[in-house]
Amino acid sequence: MQAFTVEQVRRMERAAMGPEDDGTLMQRAAAGLAAVVVEALRTRVDRVYGARVLVLVGPGNNGGDALWAGARLARRGVRVDAVGVLGTPHAEGLAALLAAGGRRLERAQLSALGAYDLALDGILGIGGRPGLPDDVADLVDRLADADVPVVAVDLPSGVAADTGAVPGAAVTAAVTVTFGVVKVGHLLEPARSRTGRLVLVDIGLDTSAEEPELDAWDAARVAAAWPWPAPQSDKYAKGVVGVDCGSETYPGAGIMATYGAVHGGAGMVRFLGPESAQTVITTNLPDVVFAPGRVQAHLLGSGWGDRADGTQAVADAVASEVPGVLDADGLRYRPETMPGTWLLTPHAGELARLLGVERSEVEDDPLAAVRAGVGRTGATVLLKGATQLVARPGTRTVELAVPGPAWTGRAGSGDTLGGLCAAVLAAGRPAHEAAVLGASLQAVTAAAHPGPLPPHALAERCADQLGAWWQEGRR
Known part of the structure; x- marks a missing residue:
């Protein structure tokens, strides 16, 4: 629409x-x-x-x-x-x-x-x-x-x-x-x-x-555009996500980001976050590995807090020429300009800080704000919130993810969303599609499973939603 x-x-x-x-x-x-x-x-x-x-x-x-x-x-x-x-x-x-x-x-x-x-x-x-x-x-x-x-x-x-x-x-x-x-x-x-x-x-x-000023996606379009694996796809073809999220102070952010990447369909997830999160991840997601190596997408930033090497960590990831998702605290450590293959995922407050304006200015005109975010950073930007908008370099039309219920408005939802987006990015889709598909999947899943599900539990249901879409597409 x-x-x-x-x-x-x-x-x-x-x-x-x-x-x-x-x-x-x-x-x-x-x-x-x-x-x-x-x-x-x-x-x-x-x-x-x-x-x-x-x-x-x-x-x-x-x-x-x-x-x-x-x-x-x-x-x-x-x-x-x-x-x-x-x-x-x-x-x-x-x-x-x-x-x-x-x-x-x-x-x-x-x-x-x-x-x-x-x-x-x-x-x-x-x-x-x-x-x-x-x-x-x-x-x-x-x-x-x-x-x-x-x-x-x-x-x-x-x-x-x-x-x-x-x-x-x-x-x-x-x-x-x-x-x-x-x-x-x-x-x-x-x-x-x-x-x-x-x-x-x-x-x-x-x-x-x-x-068009806006291009609004619906669930059918999301299902049709999802990067479904081919019969011959291995874990590298499906995409490997490197997750560097969380900290000893905020280990949950790394755990929830990993849940999003795993249940968003990544072929493999490498967790490079704090040791305090590894025990929980090993117990609940034993397919996750804890060693650095080749990845097709980075996921950085959520739960970092104040990180002494934050600037270097982001710079190294960008220099790798592999696309990535930069979220939450990681936005503070971004370089002045970034490639459009990278996706920034701020909420209204974080985008306001990035632009140097009041939060109300972002909320009053989110279209102008998300475009300004692209102009300021050079990256693709997903503005999270009740309306989830995606803007990218070189294109005026802003994309709108499928809307969802207010149940997703809780701590940790942004962490799992980052994982969902990174999984799509690792599968080879451009940053703007990764943003729309990830945000839409989370919204559709929340609508199908109403109630205050914790973000990691909702991420698990995302895998069920993907399975349902895949079955429908085969009929």
């Missing part, structure tokens, strides 16, 4: 409309929106005729889409009430609704909101500023309290279309009907959680002239 910015959408709309806007795009949008609402009404109340829909109307084309859709619904026997909550309603759309039998109400006339079967959010479109005025937010809250599901028009009002930020009050939609293309804010947290089920309506936009 590809997503685009507001500026890109505007260019595509202008190209589709030509020199004059004859309303064709709005009518296509309204028709698609009305069809989704009809489906939602049948699901919720098992009828269309006689159902009640409230349209929250803002200014401009977003409100126009909602009003024209309301007119189509009214012609099918839906009792449609429209209330203006911001600005001046779209004149032609309002006239069409009234002509079809819909009503225009003032906010003071709204009383029993629970009598409505559904509400349409036509308050703000992709050009609106994020956040809602207090009085509008109060009305949105009242609808939620009355358990009235909301269908958002193009995107939930109050969210930032290009960053996914939700700096103030915003609509939480059960369904969002978007037109032409998916917008960036639909796919990035926290706006993603406000979007609900996303439905894309084709209105005839041509995307061929635009480079």
Whole structure:
């Protein structure tokens, strides 16, 4: 799934409309929106005729889409009430609704909101500023309290279309009907959680002239791209991962990183971390070896703490011309520039320190931040978190891993993720694919096994998920 910015959408709309806007795009949008609402009404109340829909109307084309859709619904026997909550309603759309039998109400006339079967959010479109005025937010809250599901028009009002930020009050939609293309804010947290089920309506936009802002992977694509071993593959063909993670103070980081590499499918794992971790690894993962030797990918950094030879260890690994993953404490010891074959895996705080900015700046615009990380380091960067973004040198489009549940947000998950990514890197895949595949595998596995599993236990389930994908691919 590809997503685009507001500026890109505007260019595509202008190209589709030509020199004059004859309303064709709005009518296509309204028709698609009305069809989704009809489906939602049948699901919720098992009828269309006689159902009640409230349209929250803002200014401009977003409100126009909602009003024209309301007119189509009214012609099918839906009792449609429209209330203006911001600005001046779209004149032609309002006239069409009234002509079809819909009503225009003032906010003071709204009383029993629970009598409505559904509400349409036509308050703000992709050009609106994020956040809602207090009085509008109060009305949105009242609808939620009355358990009235909301269908958002193009995107939930109050969210930032290009960053996914939700700096103030915003609509939480059960369904969002978007037109032409998916917008960036639909796919990035926290706006993603406000979007609900996303439905894309084709209105005839041509995307061929635009480079997507986001490229979002799904589980099927991950399974298809996984580096499955061939029948003749030996352990070196599958890839050997050298793990130098953990310390005497933090031995668990090395253990969990090793779990990730083993259960991510590495042909062999060489553990070069602290002796205190070796007993646990030997007991639970007896296939791991503890001697230096040839590797196809390095994994460094997590659990190092303050390490006197950290700078030299990273420099030596980079100089080996073997790709690698650099995580956590290891980021402090990186050289000024690194090859794009290396993958850095910071969370928001670590990326903020790398860029010399506040954490909030990274969280408010993660796309800009992950690109800045690539520009600063030369490496491929995976920004970990609720939304996991991967940027690489020479490519503007940022890749988005499959999202997962919040269960993975706990100590040690990043260590096992580093191991999963290193296993894919060792199998010969480029750094950006290693990042997307590793992060997606962890997310899909967590979704299939909900609950607070420790990271190393979740890593074990990753092997089960890979097995399930492989079996499905053979059918």
